[in-house]
Amino acid sequence: MYCGHQGGPREDTPATMADVLKAHIEVCPEHPLSHAKAEIERLEAIVDKLPKCWRLVENGKLVRDVPAVPGMDAWHREPDTETLMRFGPLAWRVRGIEREWLRVGRVDGLGADRLLPVIDFYDTKEAAEAARGK
Numbered sequence: 851m852y853c854g855h856q857g858g859p860r861e862d863t864p865a866t867m868a869d870v871l872k873a874h875i876e877v878c879p880e881h882p883l884s885h886a887k888a889e890i891e892r893l894e895a896i897v898d899k900l901p902k903c904w905r906l907v908e909n910g911k912l913v914r915d916v917p918a919v920p921g922m923d924a925w926h927r928e929p930d931t932e933t934l935m936r937f938g939p940l941a942w943r944v945r946g947i948e949r950e951w952l953r954v955g956r957v958d959g960l961g962a963d964r965l966l967p968v969i970d971f972y973d974t975k976e977a978a979e980a981a982r983g984k
């Protein structure tokens with residue numbers, strides 16, 4: 851086996867070799883799956899700490915669980931005017947995160963950066979539109 855364990859079905863288990871291997875890989879700390887699981891846990895802890903944007907789910911509901919990251923594509927809704935603004939590779943870019951604020955700036959570097967509340971960001975135009983008037 852990959853990790854050096856001696857594999858093989860025991861006489862008291864009717865499992866196939868594939869099942870034995872699968873069960874072993876699930877629990878063996880030396881197998882890459884364990885490293886991958888630990889890495890997923892570590893990354894999930896990081897993602898949990900990031901402020902979240904909104905996304906649209908079935909039945910038109912909005913849930914706030916999209917982690918905000920620099921460089922992300924997102925839609926911003928101006929709360930007062932309901933204007934939608936796309937942040938993406940063409941005009942504006944999310945440059946950084948400052949607590950519950952996104953620092954955004956133009957891709958061409960013109961003009962000053964703006965700080966906008968994360969809570970006014972949506973992962974798609976449809977999600978931003980769904981939030982209109984709410």
Ligand SMILES: [Zn+2]
Pocket residue numbers: 851852853854855874875878879880881
């Ligand atoms: Zn192993």
